[in-house]
Amino acid sequence: MPEAKDYSVTETLRNGRQVEIRALRPEDRAGLIAAVGRTGEQSLYRRFFAPKRGFTEQEIAFYTNVDQVNHVALVAQIEEGGRPTIVGGGRYIVLRPGRAEVAFAVDDDHQGLGIGAALMRHLASIARSAGLEELVAEVLPENGAMLKVFEKSEFEIRTAREPGVVHVTIRLS
Numbered sequence: 001m002p003e004a005k006d007y008s009v010t011e012t013l014r015n016g017r018q019v020e021i022r023a024l025r026p027e028d029r030a031g032l033i034a035a036v037g038r039t040g041e042q043s044l045y046r047r048f049f050a051p052k053r054g055f056t057e058q059e060i061a062f063y064t065n066v067d068q069v070n071h072v073a074l075v076a077q078i079e080e081g082g083r084p085t086i087v088g089g090g091r092y093i094v095l096r097p098g099r100a101e102v103a104f105a106v107d108d109d110h111q112g113l114g115i116g117a118a119l120m121r122h123l124a125s126i127a128r129s130a131g132l133e134e135l136v137a138e139v140l141p142e143n144g145a146m147l148k149v150f151e152k153s154e155f156e157i158r159t160a161r162e163p164g165v166v167h168v169t170i171r172l173s
C-alpha cells in the first residue's frame with residue numbers, strides 16, 4: 001500500500017462517474033477553499049459544529065499543511081467541466097498513540113454518491129496500516145448520513161449518545 005502522502009486510487013461512483021481519492025497536497029489550498037465555498041450552511045455546521053462563514057489564515061494553514069502522519073488528509077477529486085475539482089475530503093488527527101479523530105465533508109452537489117463511504121474506507125485503511133487501533137468521531141445526532149457511513153463500514157462501531165452529540169468509536173483491529 002502506498003504511504004499516505006503518495007496515496008491515490010480511482011473509484012467509480014454510484015452515478016458512473018470516476019472519483020480520485022488522493023492525498024491532500026499544499027497546492028490544493030485554492031481547490032479546498034473553493035470546495036468549502038460550494039458547501040451549504042447546514043453541511044458546514046455539521047462538519048464544524050458552529051456556523052462557519054470563513055476561515056482565518058491560521059485555520060487554512062492548519063487544514064492544508066498536513067504531515068500525512070499525525071494529520072492525514074485525503075481529498076476526493078472529480079472532473080468537472082474538463083477540470084479536476086475537489087468535491088470532498090476526509091482527515092484524521094492522531095489524539096494519542098493508537099487513536100485518531102476523523103471528520104469528513106462532501107460539497108452539497110456531490111453528497112449521496114458514495115464519496116463519504118469511499119473516503120472512510122481509504123482513511124481507515126491508511127490508519128490501519130499506520131498501526132492505529134481506533135478512530136473516533138463526534139457527530140450531531142441528526143446527521144444520519146455520517147452515522148450511516150460509519151455503520152456501513154466493515155468495522156465494528158460503538159456509539160455513545162449524549163444530548164447534542166453522538167460519540168462514535170470505530171475499532172480497526
Ligand SMILES: CC(C)(COP(=O)(O)OP(=O)(O)OC[C@H]1O[C@@H](n2cnc3c(N)ncnc32)[C@H](O)[C@@H]1OP(=O)(O)O)[C@@H](O)C(=O)NCCC(=O)NCCS
Binds near residue numbers: 115143149
Ligand atoms: C456526512 C457526509 C460526509 C457523507 O458523505 P456522502 O458522500 O454524502 O456519503 P455517502 O454517499 O457515501 O453515504 C451517505 C449515506 O447516508 C444516507 N443518508 C443520507 N441522508 C441520510 C439521513 N438523513 N438519514 C440516514 N441516512 C442518510 C445515504 O442514503 C447514504 O446511504 P446509502 O449509501 O446506503 O444509500 C456528507 O453528507 C457531508 O459532507 N455532510 C456535511 C458535513 C458532515 O456532516 N460531516 C461529518 C462531520 S464528522
